Amino acid sequence: MSEVREKESRLKVDGAVSLIELHETVEYILPDEHYDHPVAVIECIEGIPCNPCETACPVGAIVVGDDITTLPVIDPTICTGCGLCVAACPGLAIYLKQQHHSDGLSYIAFPYEYLPLPEKGQAVTMVDRRGQHVCSGTVVRVIKTKRFDRTAIVHATYDSAFYEDVVNMVRL
């Protein structure tokens, strides 16, 4: 992304957070190439009163604290990648990511609340924060459990060249 486009893309004007804005927050931690499994990434940069991510986490990897407007902080080294926070976040602002999943492919598991749901093995189009088509992806699995309360979690792999850009897929 060019510098100019980066600046255009600002949360309170464009609707989506820019990478520059994200990188300015200490709460956004993109897992590096050393992780051998996907871990949660939280894109929650405004202090709204909310903490289900913290209460959903079974291993205490996410901390909000008593003041529920504090931004959530994750310790990715503790995160097991269970995905409970992904479904629990009312803002749909959490996904799981792994940079090197298999031969040149990155891995993402994102919340998806549209019908129809994609199916395992289906080729889909991955999008960035502004809804722009980035690359193709392959659905690895779609998880829909009662606990996730009608928020499906779609697991997919895609070209690692676009590791940070991809956040979701084009709705079917």
Place this chain on the structure above:
Amino acid sequence: MKRLKRDIVVIGSGPAGLCAAIEAARSGAAVLLVDENAKIGGQLFKQIHKFFGSADHRAGVRGIDIGEQLLRQAEELAVEVWLNCEACGIFDEKTVWMVRDKEHSVAVEAQRIIIATGAVENSINFPGWTLPGVMGAGAAQTMINIHRVLPGHRVLMVGSGNVGVIVSYQLLQAGATVAAIVEAAPNLGGYGVHTAKVRRAGVPFYTSHTVKEARGNGHVERAVLVKLDSQWNQVPGSEFEVEVDTICIATGLTPAVELAFGSGCRPFNSPPLGGLVPVHDRMMKSSIDSIYIAGDVSGVEEASTAMEEGRIAGLSAAHSLGTITDQMFAERLEQLQHNVDALRSGMFGQKRREAKDAIVRSYGVER
């Protein structure tokens, strides 16, 4: 005309009224809950998204499911409910005049009245705004989430507050395309997580823009958008058209204060909370000792806040009738006020917190 008596009459069964009725009934009062609609719950059953907050606020649970839980609680507590019942006036600070089923006139003498009449959508007008296809965002939300009818296929949303972006997201979920969201202000109003959700679905935002005109033959076919300068004036020559068959207006809400002011509650002007509201104290008591208020009528906020305020109003009204001890009251009140304060904390809550404080201060000074 029949004349009945009840401990507490709650007017409006949305999140605030429903919670007020439950809390008052739990505190031992005999409660009558009335609503002009055919169904209980107000806007709660349109809220198919997961709510923010903490576990105390039922965060992470969808509004519709919170509504179901509250209905069950109200049933278990034997709250008496009258639907299709319009509260038309309050006389002598105690008698609620109602019309049931648009036929029967009934007066109920209540020791305490809790007004939870909510708010109404603001509109903006522009050439073509009377064309079929122009509607309130709340109306579109009712159509898709209650009646399961898609109001149109390509939608323009006017207003980027939480209502505008949440309804836009739900229109996408219902299968519509949202062609654009316009916002007259230079910055978007809604929570970033909500705007991000629709942005990554490909919906463009236009800040410092408004709708200038709706065009179409017998129905909306196009909207003309125009840029606004820093003085909010339309910039000539900046017009462009978007093809849409539906224009949703989400330009804020105004507290539904008619009943409260008609009964003599003293008004207070609070622009950040939607305009004129009945002045009230922290216990949600109005300037009239027998009348309490809660929810959007006391200042427009969100369903979560309305529920906490409702509980405070129900608790205070019941306590004032002596149904619970001072200690029980104090303990529960502290818990509820902690919950409501948490929802008004942080940068998004600051304006609402200060506005509420101003209302409460005014209550103490001028009462």
